[in-house]
Amino acid sequence: MSGSGPRALPRCTLSAALRGRGAHNYRGEWDVDPATIGARLASSVVTPLIKKLFVKEGPGAGLVNQPVRISSLISFRGEKRTLTEKDLTKLAAELVAQATRHAGPGERPCPADEDELVAEKLATTLYALGDLDMNDVQAVQLGHRGLAHELTHATRTRGRDTLHLSQGGAALHERLLDTACLHILHFFTQRSTFVARSLVEQSGQLSDLITKIDILIERIPSQSAQDAGFERRYAEYMIGKHSTLTIVGIDLSHAEATWPLDAAYLSLEAVSSEEERPPGDPFGDAPAVTHTALPAPLPAPLPAVVPADRALSGHQRVLLRGIAGSGKTTLVQWLAVCTARQESLRGLEQLIGRIPFVLPLRTIARQESLPSPASFLASVHNPLDGAQPPGWADRVLTAGRGLLLIDGIDEIPERDRERTRAWLADLLIAYPDNLWLVTSRPSAVADDWLGHRTSPSSRSPR
Structure with missing residues (x-):
């Protein structure tokens, strides 16, 4: 008021x-430290980009009675591919750009000339969604940080982790990956009635966490590292x-x-x-x-x-x-x-x-x-x-x-x-x-x- x-x-x-x-x-494990939202990505920005990672489905596709393998849902690999690897890199670059667009003095974690490398590494890590041997229910049970860990591990195991970032660049990549995984899991709970029914508590926690981040981004202005510390x-x-x-x-x-x-x-x-x-x-x-x-x-x-x-x-x-x-x-x-x-x-x-x-x-x-x-x-x-x-x-x-x-x-x-x-x-x-x-x-x-x-x-x- x-x-x-x-x-x-x-x-x-x-x-x-x-x-x-x-x-x-x-x-609780679903809580967010305001100091860790340096990416400053609201759901209104992230959600449309994350949806592009997955195939567009017809009416009733989410009315399933069993888990669905993640590899069958992604849009950049397999027979249903609609997103090229170049498109995936552009999507990752947009996430980086949105995250750093309003960074205040001392808030940007890495130099601007490293943004392209961060985007490339993020695209490579998200590409590993097609390598995961799990379904949507298992992913939601892992939690967003668990999913991020699995993607990082899969990228390294397949020898794709060849880009080396500065400490600040690695921190930005980690925050963006965590944010992307949070919204990926929320997407799974929204697209599938089976996931929402099977994991009621986790689905509610994901929704609450995204709401909390949106409120934090709106309420906490861009601030110096000194104030945040x-x-x-x-x-x-x-x-x-x-x-x-x-x-x-x-x-x-x-x-x-x-x-x-x-x-x-x-x-x-x-x-x-x-x-x-x-x-x-x-x-x-x-x-x-x-x-x-x-x-x-x-x-x-x-x-x-x-x-x-x-x-x-x-x-x-x-x-x-x-x-x-x-x-x-x-x-x-x-x-x-x-x-x-x-x-x-x-x-x-x-x-x-x-x-x-x-x-x-x-x-x-x-x-x-x-x-x-x-x-x-x-x-x-x-x-x-x-x-x-x-x-x-x-x-x-x-x-x-x-x-x-x-x-x-x-x-x-x-x-x-x-x-x-x-x-x-x-x-x-x-x-x-x-x-x-x-x-x-x-x-x-x-x-x-x-x-x-x-x-x-x-x-x-x-």
């Missing part, structure tokens, strides 16, 4: 309860910093009082209804919310219940209101870790490609002035503050990639809350396209303090 221009907004109330749903591990370090630090919970109020040893977040996290549930904001209000882009008790005593229809960690999927700005111990800070940690990991974000697509900033008000409000983006890391004593590239935080927020987690309005003196609101309003005006979550106890702020509010209530026995 854009922050410009006055407009009427719907009313939204969120009410949440802790559920006893255990968290799952977010690591720092973001990897920052993500690792955030995971280490926020992936444990400390249990307070109970006499336990240090080891017993510290729990892994994955094991201890309990999801929140939320119910929403929205309200208009006056024109010109800096918070006016986000739906405003008031606390509503559940269940309603009248037979009016109740708003839908959604997981609170997904409230940001429909709203850019959320104020989480709840009593002490209801899970507000834990949710902040959970969102920070999920965003830093960039893994298994199904249902949390709004976090793809974003950078989390955790700003506990009890820490930053003690300082003489509240921080500007350049001082975010320093304000929370992040040891990586001195390592961040100049202007990095501003670039992240200007691109709308930030997830700002501002915790504990209730933990600062009442006299400081108005200057905190003014500080937040200024940030919203300067950087309107980011995601914002602010937490507080219900008694600390008025109903109209911010545009969108979520209220955790009691623990559910479920």
Whole structure:
């Protein structure tokens, strides 16, 4: 949502309860590191090119009840050949050209004069599709990196791997081959009803992965190698910093009082209804919310219940209101870790490609002035503050990639809350396209303090 221009907004109330749903591990073999998408190839570019690798089939060809050998599907070998080896090289050259067309300073992995060699090597590797002794089901079971490995191995075994690339050229070839294999497998799941039925989970994972890459390419602008490298370090630090919970109020040893977040996290549930904001209000882009008790005593229809960690999927700005111990800070940690990991974000697509900033008000409000983006890391004593590239935080927020987690309005003196609101309003005006979550106890702020509010209530026995 854009922050410009006055407009009427719907009313939204969120009410949440802790559920006893255990968290799952977010690591998986189908995940993508944003730093590895240097090829920057969206599905809209790759899919038409990949389809040319395979023969055009008539209606109903995909309605099969058994696997199909890959060698019978390709268009550049055998009796059904419609694509020559020269055509295959042109196709590979187009992939290289598309991948490097918008490469920014420091982003191109190899010199431009090596592109032709990379394309030739890619064409040679893809040619090995006709040498594989496997069918479409077996290929999908391998996964895209497994298929890429098999193609590389087949090329070397048959003595075709004669081109030698620089380290950067080899890296570009590897990324392009991985991307091509991902879309080849997705093509298999789309053309054959048998593959889609037999490998439901893998088919869904391939589709999700391509969607995730498309979102990353759209959301992450061309960036310098320095920014990309720092973001990897920052993500690792955030995971280490926020992936444990400390249990307070109970006499336990240090080891017993510290729990892994994955094991201890309990999801929140939320119910929403929205309200208009006056024109010109800096918070006016986000739906405003008031606390509503559940269940309603009248037979009016109740708003839908959604997981609170997904409230940001429909709203850019959320104020989480709840009593002490209801899970507000834990949710902040959970969102920070999920965003830093960039893994298994199904249902949390709004976090793809974003950078989390955790700003506990009890820490930053003690300082003489509240921080500007350049001082975010320093304000929370992040040891990586001195390592961040100049202007990095501003670039992240200007691109709308930030997830700002501002915790504990209730933990600062009442006299400081108005200057905190003014500080937040200024940030919203300067950087309107980011995601914002602010937490507080219900008694600390008025109903109209911010545009969108979520209220955790009691623990559910479920």
